Structure formats: C-alpha cells, structure tokens
Amino acid sequence: MNNAVNNGVWSGSWVAERLGVELVGGEELTDLLGLALRRNPKRAHLLVSNVLGKHVPQSPSVVYGYGFALGRRVRDLLGAEEAAAAVVLGYAETATGLGHSVADGVGAAPYLHSTRRPVAGVPQAGGFEESHSHATSHLLLPEDPALLVGDGPLVLVDDEFSTGNTILNTIRDLHERYPRGRYVVVALVDMRSEADAGRLDGFAKEIGARVDLVAAASGTVRLPEGVLEKGQDLVARHEVPHLGARGGDICGSAAWARPAPTGPQPKNNITRVELCWPRGLPDGGRHGFTPTHRIRLENALPAMAARLAEALPQDARRVHILGFEELMYAPLRLARELEQVADVEVRYSTTTRSPVLAVDDPGYAIRSRLAFPAHDDPADGPGERYAYNVAGAGFDAVVAVVDSVADTPGLHAPDGLLAQLAAHTPRVLLAVVPSYAPAPLYVPERPAMLPEPLRGPAFSSYAPEEVGWLLQDLSDVTLEAPTEEREEAIQSGGAHYAESLPVEYQPSEQYQELFQAALEASAARIAQAVGAVTEIVLAELPHSRLRSSGGTPMPRPVLVSLARAGTPVGVLMRRWAQFRHGLDLPHYAVSIVRGRGIDANALRWLAEHHAPSDVVFVDGWTGKGAITRELADAIKEFEASEGVTGFDPEIAVLADPGSCVRTYGTREDFLIPSACLNSTVSGLISRTVLRADLVGPDDFHGAKFYRELAGADVSVDFLDAVAARFPEVADAVDAQAKELLSGDRAPTWEGWAAVERISEEYGIHDVNLVKPGVGETTRVLLRRVPWKILARAGAGADLDHVRLLAEQRGVPVEEVAELPYTCVGLIHPRYTRGATGADGKAVTV
Missing domain, CATH: 3.40.50 (Rossmann fold)
Structure with a gap:
C-alpha cells in the first residue's frame, strides 16, 4: 500500500537508531509514517506521511481515499443536518489537498485553506502563526467573507495533530471573530503526548464550544534529552556543503x-x-x-x-x-x-x-x-x-x-x-x-441590445402570455445524436451533455395511456402543490412592489423557470396567482446548464426589464440538488462580474424530495406527469443547448421547437387538467401553505447524502451517474443509457410508467427496502473504476 517498509526495513529506523526517537503506536502507525531529519533549528525530526502525497510518491487513489474516508467519518459524527451546514478549513501547505479531500467526504461542505501567498485586493478574514514551521504566517483569504460566518460546524484539517498549538490558536482566533458551537479537528495521525492529550477538553470548556477529534491513527513520539542538538549535529555531518x-x-x-x-x-x-x-x-x-x-x-x-x-x-x-x-x-x-x-x-x-x-x-x-x-x-x-x-x-x-x-x-x-x-x-x-483571482480578470462588454423573448405560437405551443423564452431558436440545426453515442461522448469527456440533444422519445400507445391515467390520478395532488408553493412565494417575497387585487395589496413576483422541466410549473404557478389573487405575473424561461452555469445574457435581460429582487426562480423538482448549487454559484459569479445585485438564488419547486430548497409545495417523491414525456409536455421545446459554434458571447442559449410533433402534443392538456382542480383544492392549499410557512423548511440535503451513499454502494463512484426521484429516473430512461433502476419496495402506481419504460429498454428494476426516494435511476458507467478507499482495492462496475 505504501512506502513505509522497504524490503522489511521501516523507513524511520535510520533516525530512530541514531537519535533514540521512538514512535509509539504499533504497526498501523509505522505503516503510515516514516522519519527524517529537518534542516530546521526549531525541531529535529520530521514525521513523513506515506499517504499524504507531499514528500513520498504514492498512488493517488490511496492519497485521496484516506482524506475522503476521514470526511465520511466526520459526516457520520455530525449527522446529516450538521454536516450540511459544515465548512472545512485546511492548512497550508501540507494539508491543502488532504483538507479538500475531507471536504469531498463530508459531502456538501464548502472548503477553504490557509495560504502563505498574499493576493492583492483580497481582504484578510483571519490569520495565525505556526511556531515550529519553517514558514509560519498563514492567511485566510476567502472570496466570500461570509464563508466563515455561521453556526454550522467548522472542520479543521491538518496532516498531524501533535501539540495542538496551531489548531487551537486558529480556533481561538476564529471563535473571537465568528463564534460557533462546534468544531471538529481532523488529522491523519493524532500524535499528542500525555501532557497534551487533556488540553482539547479544557480548551473546549474555555471557549464554550464542543471540539471533537477524528484521526486515521494515533500514537506518540518519545524524544530523548538533547534530541534537537543531536539532530542538528546529524544534519551537519550528513548534509553536503552548499555548492551553489x-x-x-x-x-x-x-x-x-x-x-x-x-x-x-x-x-x-x-x-x-x-x-x-x-x-x-x-x-x-x-x-x-x-x-x-x-x-x-x-x-x-x-x-x-x-x-x-x-x-x-x-x-x-x-x-x-x-x-x-x-x-x-x-x-x-x-x-x-x-x-x-x-x-x-x-x-x-x-x-x-x-x-x-x-x-x-x-x-x-x-x-x-x-x-x-x-x-x-x-x-x-x-x-x-x-x-x-x-x-x-x-x-x-x-x-x-x-x-x-x-x-x-x-x-x-x-x-x-x-x-x-x-x-x-x-x-x-x-x-x-489558471491561478484563480476573485476579482474578474476580464469582463466582456455588454451587448447594446438583447433580443426580446420568443413566444408561442412562433416558438412553443404555449399561449404567448403564458411564457416568454429567453432563448434563441435553433430549430433548423441538426443536434440530435443516438443515445448510446451521446452517452459515450459525455462520459468520456469528449462532449458536454448540453452540446447535443437526445433523439426525442416517441411514446407507444400503451405509454400514452399510462400518461393519461397518471394525469387523471395526480392532477389534484399537483394542483395542491402548485397552490402551496405559489402562496409561499407570494407570502415571502421580500420587497414592496405591490399590485392591487380587490383592494388587497399583493406582491408581483417575476417568475423565471429553468427550462425546460421548470416551465410547466412556472405556467401553473402563474395560473394559480391569476385564479386565486387576480395577479397577472410575468413568466420567462431561461437556460441553466450543469457545469456551465445560468445564461448570463438572460440575467442581463431580466435586470434591464425588471427589478432583480422581484425574480423568483422556478423548477419542477429537486433530485440531489446539483442545479440548486449551480444556480447559487452562477448568481454570485454574475453579480461579481456585472455589478448587478438583488437576484435571489433560492429556487421554488413543486416537489423537493432531495430536501435541497426551502420553497416547495411538497417533499414527497411522487409522479409529476410532466416528467413522463419530453418536449410534448413542455410546449414542444427541446432541452437547452450551449455550444460554442452556435451560441456566441452576446447570444442566449439555444433550443429547438419541434413543430413536427404537434400531433402528439399534450402540453396544454396537462396544464388545463391540473388548473381545473384549483377550485377543489383551494381550502387544502390554504392549510398546507399555513403549515409550511410556520414550520421548519431548512434544507437538510438528505438527497445528496443518499446519492453519495448509493454511488459508493453500487461501485459507481460518480454522483453524476446517480439520478434520484421519479422525475430524474424517468429522464434517465428517456434520454440516457440506464444501467438499472432502484425502486422502493411497495411503490405503487407512481412507478407504472417507469416499469414500462424499463421493460421496453431491457433495464432491470431492483426493489430496495430502505430507499429515501421512490426510485433512483443509475446510468451505465463507461469506465472500470479503481478503489477510492484507503484499502486500495479495485471495484469493477
């Protein structure tokens, strides 16, 4: 596994024999560590890690696996709710990669490491000294000063925990500026002496916070008298005089x-x-x-x-x-x-x-x-x-x-x-x-004028007042590729998923009958969720732009749906506001692409025509929360580059089974019939396209209008069927909205944690290939190369269409007793993945 032993010789024996240094901790410790001599007047010996990836060449899977496994232990220690609020801090220079790997293991944790490189224009959010080091000053330079603010746990990661001085000094400094109730110290090895072992508990009582310690191994170093002088003498005798x-x-x-x-x-x-x-x-x-x-x-x-x-x-x-x-x-x-x-x-x-x-x-x-x-x-x-x-x-x-x-x-x-x-x-x-600089190095000139939104019937089968598409029409461009060919290109890195389109699925007669049955069975349930999420938006919109409705002032949000799954929901929310409050809400659809961000030109158009604080982003449902995070980061990047503030990255969704947002109609994972089909339930619009040869710096992202599929279009039928149930669910909506508004709706990110667990349990090791929830599973079956479907044992009619699609594509459906979603779709991985754990064992998919 590592370089600790060479032909039966421990890589610390040379120092141990000459200095009398003793590493106490058993084989586990000597597997992880060797010994060397520092050329440093402050400390004689150096503990050399064999799994850190600093001084000793090591398999990268082993290096990453140790940090990731420590992060998993932190997540288990904290629990899902606290882990979702954690921030991870690593130490320069040795533990920057270890800390980052720990952050990956924790899951949804943002990461920051200290640095010894000042960066012009970035204010210092903290700093501390490392007394035994050859280079002592550490700076904390977060781009977002709020990163270290909050009551979630702070996880501090270093390669070794010896005296504890550096980490305790860090906590003391940060606790004075940004107090919180819990800290977790993480290290590959805990090497505290007996004298230092009790300091952590005393320190925690001193600052009034809980401080935990997680380490891969523990032990101590016994140093003889005069070890510093002996070490310096050994260095002088074995080091060659500097010859330039x-x-x-x-x-x-x-x-x-x-x-x-x-x-x-x-x-x-x-x-x-x-x-x-x-x-x-x-x-x-x-x-x-x-x-x-x-x-x-x-x-x-x-x-x-x-x-x-x-x-x-x-x-x-x-x-x-x-x-x-x-x-x-x-x-x-x-x-x-x-x-x-x-x-x-x-x-x-x-x-x-x-x-x-x-x-x-x-x-x-x-x-x-x-x-x-x-x-x-x-x-x-x-x-x-x-x-x-x-x-x-x-x-x-x-x-x-x-x-x-x-x-x-x-x-x-x-x-x-x-x-x-x-x-x-x-x-x-x-x-x-490229060295990342928080201040934008280049800000493109804003275009003189962006085009007006596309509207039906020229673009989409929706009525023109229902939605304006902030997209460009690529209907005349051939973008479709066979599913297997497209999947190969995406997973190999040869193409991004937004650079092509899947061939539109044409439903069989049996599948169309399933859709109609599902719509009939779930229309009232969807109507209630639509009403609830719309009422929450109207109740919580934080601004004073009011419109009169029967003498009662009401906010007038601007609905901006994320094309295309969010667009039917945006239309339904607009209809509910009109039905219940007489409000005629503006509604637009924009493109957001995982890994590429939101369409910045669409945001510019919105900022030029509406107050950014009025904008409410809308999507259909959450899976693991990737788009939620993508939008938050994209808005932050847009504000930094454009100097336009006020957009709230919070997404309002019909269903939030992943517990990724706080504005939702329900957190149940149930069948939303608009997920059953592609363009024929979304105004005949394709998913959005972002390709450099088609979308220039001053263009909106693109999409196609499939006019030729008009005979199979059920987009308006879906909207009308749900809206027809508004009167009968009005009272239930009032009760549900009241309960949600008075309850705790904070995201727990349970979905993300579940996806990571499933990814590891099934040997996939890539969360992007795990698609949770009924909606995402349906998309996998319609547009990707599915490997298998996991279905919660006992799931009923909500999965009839999934079972039919799986049968048509020859995909096995595996029932699972403990599943947080109704179902999960697993995309076939292209590669045989190696081990990510510390044991170095390969896992074949």
Missing part, C-alpha cells in the same frame, strides 16, 4: 546536491500539455471551493486526464504527477483520474518549502532531494524549494502541475524545476492550471 548547486544525485550515504545545469539546456524532453481547465473554476481552496465547483471539476476531469494520457510517451509504464506546494488537490484529482483511465502506474506527490535532509538508506523516509529556486515570486523573497523521492525513482515520465502564477522564467531556467526533473526522467510534461 542543486539536484538529487546519490553519493555515498547521503543524497547530495549535484552541480546545476549551466548554459543552454535541451528542450526536447519537456512538453507543455494544455489541460483546457474550465474557465472561472478555482484551482483550489485558497479563496474558497464550493460544492458546485466540485461538480464542475468532476465533469471536466475525464477530458483533462485524457489529454494527459495522450501526451504521455507510448512506452511509459511508471508516471509521476508532481503538484506544486499549496496546489495539491487539482494535481491529485488529475492523477487519480489518469490512474483510472490509463494503462500506467501513477504516483503522486508535490513540491514543498520544507528543507529536509535526504539520505539514501532504506531505513530513511527521504531518499533523494531535488532543490531548485522558488519560481512563484513568493512574498518571503527568493529561496529554495524541494521535490523529494522523485530523483532515482525510475519514473518514465513526470508531469509537473503548477498554477499560472508559478509559470515564470524561473520555472524554465537552467537550474529551475523543469531542468532538474529533465535530468532524472526521459520525459517531462508541464500542465498549467
């Missing part, structure tokens, strides 16, 4: 420095690889990383890993991904994805500021050292940086992953990192990730 040189050749017992390359260097073994990193996606947690950012990264990883794999030498068998100081998470995820899709052995580690003695001995954790000048214009001035255990490791290729701030002449200099790597491996690849 750098390198990692091995001479005698120590991995000594060798003369730096001078003069022009050969470039033929150094290749730049363009990752095509998604625009605007942060490179890590320096300024905050949200769950929506994570979704965007997950979507982009397959294509980026494919580009790396294509650039590797064909005969490469051992490949090393080398991250850069605080930039640990992005290289780790790239390495893990490459490990899963390429037929090569992949190892991962990162460069570091930490000066450590290198000794070529199997009983010593740092076998070789590459030294090179800092190349990112550090705030503390020029100095050396290091890459350990890379030289002499026999890698066929090394991929150096740096951020753009570090892609400087120093990186490419004769004595720079790339030249040092090139001397020790046949091929060096350079991949540069």
Whole structure:
C-alpha cells in the first residue's frame, strides 16, 4: 500500500537508531509514517506521511481515499443536518489537498485553506502563526467573507495533530471573530503526548464550544534529552556543503546536491500539455471551493486526464504527477483520474518549502532531494524549494502541475524545476492550471441590445402570455445524436451533455395511456402543490412592489423557470396567482446548464426589464440538488462580474424530495406527469443547448421547437387538467401553505447524502451517474443509457410508467427496502473504476 517498509526495513529506523526517537503506536502507525531529519533549528525530526502525497510518491487513489474516508467519518459524527451546514478549513501547505479531500467526504461542505501567498485586493478574514514551521504566517483569504460566518460546524484539517498549538490558536482566533458551537479537528495521525492529550477538553470548556477529534491513527513520539542538538549535529555531518548547486544525485550515504545545469539546456524532453481547465473554476481552496465547483471539476476531469494520457510517451509504464506546494488537490484529482483511465502506474506527490535532509538508506523516509529556486515570486523573497523521492525513482515520465502564477522564467531556467526533473526522467510534461483571482480578470462588454423573448405560437405551443423564452431558436440545426453515442461522448469527456440533444422519445400507445391515467390520478395532488408553493412565494417575497387585487395589496413576483422541466410549473404557478389573487405575473424561461452555469445574457435581460429582487426562480423538482448549487454559484459569479445585485438564488419547486430548497409545495417523491414525456409536455421545446459554434458571447442559449410533433402534443392538456382542480383544492392549499410557512423548511440535503451513499454502494463512484426521484429516473430512461433502476419496495402506481419504460429498454428494476426516494435511476458507467478507499482495492462496475 505504501512506502513505509522497504524490503522489511521501516523507513524511520535510520533516525530512530541514531537519535533514540521512538514512535509509539504499533504497526498501523509505522505503516503510515516514516522519519527524517529537518534542516530546521526549531525541531529535529520530521514525521513523513506515506499517504499524504507531499514528500513520498504514492498512488493517488490511496492519497485521496484516506482524506475522503476521514470526511465520511466526520459526516457520520455530525449527522446529516450538521454536516450540511459544515465548512472545512485546511492548512497550508501540507494539508491543502488532504483538507479538500475531507471536504469531498463530508459531502456538501464548502472548503477553504490557509495560504502563505498574499493576493492583492483580497481582504484578510483571519490569520495565525505556526511556531515550529519553517514558514509560519498563514492567511485566510476567502472570496466570500461570509464563508466563515455561521453556526454550522467548522472542520479543521491538518496532516498531524501533535501539540495542538496551531489548531487551537486558529480556533481561538476564529471563535473571537465568528463564534460557533462546534468544531471538529481532523488529522491523519493524532500524535499528542500525555501532557497534551487533556488540553482539547479544557480548551473546549474555555471557549464554550464542543471540539471533537477524528484521526486515521494515533500514537506518540518519545524524544530523548538533547534530541534537537543531536539532530542538528546529524544534519551537519550528513548534509553536503552548499555548492551553489542543486539536484538529487546519490553519493555515498547521503543524497547530495549535484552541480546545476549551466548554459543552454535541451528542450526536447519537456512538453507543455494544455489541460483546457474550465474557465472561472478555482484551482483550489485558497479563496474558497464550493460544492458546485466540485461538480464542475468532476465533469471536466475525464477530458483533462485524457489529454494527459495522450501526451504521455507510448512506452511509459511508471508516471509521476508532481503538484506544486499549496496546489495539491487539482494535481491529485488529475492523477487519480489518469490512474483510472490509463494503462500506467501513477504516483503522486508535490513540491514543498520544507528543507529536509535526504539520505539514501532504506531505513530513511527521504531518499533523494531535488532543490531548485522558488519560481512563484513568493512574498518571503527568493529561496529554495524541494521535490523529494522523485530523483532515482525510475519514473518514465513526470508531469509537473503548477498554477499560472508559478509559470515564470524561473520555472524554465537552467537550474529551475523543469531542468532538474529533465535530468532524472526521459520525459517531462508541464500542465498549467489558471491561478484563480476573485476579482474578474476580464469582463466582456455588454451587448447594446438583447433580443426580446420568443413566444408561442412562433416558438412553443404555449399561449404567448403564458411564457416568454429567453432563448434563441435553433430549430433548423441538426443536434440530435443516438443515445448510446451521446452517452459515450459525455462520459468520456469528449462532449458536454448540453452540446447535443437526445433523439426525442416517441411514446407507444400503451405509454400514452399510462400518461393519461397518471394525469387523471395526480392532477389534484399537483394542483395542491402548485397552490402551496405559489402562496409561499407570494407570502415571502421580500420587497414592496405591490399590485392591487380587490383592494388587497399583493406582491408581483417575476417568475423565471429553468427550462425546460421548470416551465410547466412556472405556467401553473402563474395560473394559480391569476385564479386565486387576480395577479397577472410575468413568466420567462431561461437556460441553466450543469457545469456551465445560468445564461448570463438572460440575467442581463431580466435586470434591464425588471427589478432583480422581484425574480423568483422556478423548477419542477429537486433530485440531489446539483442545479440548486449551480444556480447559487452562477448568481454570485454574475453579480461579481456585472455589478448587478438583488437576484435571489433560492429556487421554488413543486416537489423537493432531495430536501435541497426551502420553497416547495411538497417533499414527497411522487409522479409529476410532466416528467413522463419530453418536449410534448413542455410546449414542444427541446432541452437547452450551449455550444460554442452556435451560441456566441452576446447570444442566449439555444433550443429547438419541434413543430413536427404537434400531433402528439399534450402540453396544454396537462396544464388545463391540473388548473381545473384549483377550485377543489383551494381550502387544502390554504392549510398546507399555513403549515409550511410556520414550520421548519431548512434544507437538510438528505438527497445528496443518499446519492453519495448509493454511488459508493453500487461501485459507481460518480454522483453524476446517480439520478434520484421519479422525475430524474424517468429522464434517465428517456434520454440516457440506464444501467438499472432502484425502486422502493411497495411503490405503487407512481412507478407504472417507469416499469414500462424499463421493460421496453431491457433495464432491470431492483426493489430496495430502505430507499429515501421512490426510485433512483443509475446510468451505465463507461469506465472500470479503481478503489477510492484507503484499502486500495479495485471495484469493477
């Protein structure tokens, strides 16, 4: 699993024998840790983790798996409700990737790590000192100052918990500024002495908060008298005098420095690889990383890993991904994805500021050292940086992953990192990730005039007053692709799902009869949910733009549905407001694309024609909440780039089975017949399209109007059938809305947690391939390549259409006793996925 033992020799024995240092904790601890000597006057020994991905090259699945597993333990400790409100904070530089992996394991937690790199224009939200470190000052620079504000738990992640000084100082500082009731400390190893073990409880009482500790292993280090002086003497005896040189050749017992390359260097073994990193996606947690950012990264990883794999030498068998100081998470995820899709052995580690003695001995954790000048214009001035255990490791290729701030002449200099790597491996690849800057680097000019919304009957079968589509008409463009071909392109990263359209499903006569029966059976239930969610919107709209209705002032929201599943619901909400209050509400449909955000031009149009605070976003239902997060992040990005504020990212939905929003008609997972069909229940409009060759910077996203399907269109029939039930459910709506308005409607994100659990239990390891709820399951069967359907045992008529579709497509339906949704659709995964857990075992799908 790791590098702790070399031919039966523990990688800490060299230091233990010479200094008398004793690692107490059993085999579990010595599996995780080796020992080395610091070149540091404050502390003699260094605990070298074999699973952190910093000093010791390791399988990226093992590195990520340890952090993710710790995050899962945190989530279990907190429970679903508290975990949904948690924020994770990691420590620079060593634990930035570990903290990010923990945040992934917690689930919906935003992530921030401390940094030693000041960023102009970003105010400091906190800071602290790390007394034993070679570089002590930590800065907290969140893009959103509110990230650290709130009463949810704060999870602090470091690689080791020894004296506890650094973490306790952090909590003390932050608690004074942003007090909260609970903290969780996470570390790979808990190495506190007996004297330090009781400090945590005392500290918790001192600040009046609960402080928990989660660690993968625990033990302690016993240090003899005079260990610091002995360690310094050992370093002096084994370290080569500085020759103005750098390198990692091995001479005698120590991995000594060798003369730096001078003069022009050969470039033929150094290749730049363009990752095509998604625009605007942060490179890590320096300024905050949200769950929506994570979704965007997950979507982009397959294509980026494919580009790396294509650039590797064909005969490469051992490949090393080398991250850069605080930039640990992005290289780790790239390495893990490459490990899963390429037929090569992949190892991962990162460069570091930490000066450590290198000794070529199997009983010593740092076998070789590459030294090179800092190349990112550090705030503390020029100095050396290091890459350990890379030289002499026999890698066929090394991929150096740096951020753009570090892609400087120093990186490419004769004595720079790339030249040092090139001397020790046949091929060096350079991949540069754009350094994220909170302030927009480029704001495109706003178009002089955006077009007016498209309306029926020229575009859609809805009446013109029912909805205005903030879209462009792509009806004359061939965009449809066979389902299997489309699925292959999406999962391989060759295309985004919004770049093509599925072939429109044409229902059989039997399926049409099921739709009509489902509509008849559920119309009143839908009408009640429509009325309830509309009444909540009218009761809570936070502004004073009023219209008169029978002498009673009423708010006049602007309904903006997310095309296309949200559009029938938006029309029904508009009809309810007219039926019950005489309000004629504006209603528009806009495009939002998972991983790409909301149509910014549509938001500009809305801001030019309505008060942003009047806008209420509407969708059909929630699944796991990906669109909820996507919208929140997109609104934040739009406000930052455009300077337009007031849009509320809260979504109003008919049904919220995933518990992802607070404005809903019901949280039951039941059949909404509009989910049974595609365009023929949505005004004959396709799902939206975002493709660079069709949608320019000044265009709305696109969609098609399937005029040729008019004979099968039931869009207006669906609306009329539900609206006809409004009078009979009016009293029930009043009671339901009153109950919801007075109750606790805070999201619990139970759906997201369930999806993550199902993803792991069924060996899929990709939440994007798990589609929960009746609506999403139906979409899977209509538009994707389903693998299997999970149905709650005893589910009745709500699943008749699902069972029929599954039978027609030859998809098994598996009944499950404990299922939070009525059903869940699983998309067939393309790849055989490797292990994500600490045991390193492969899981085959």
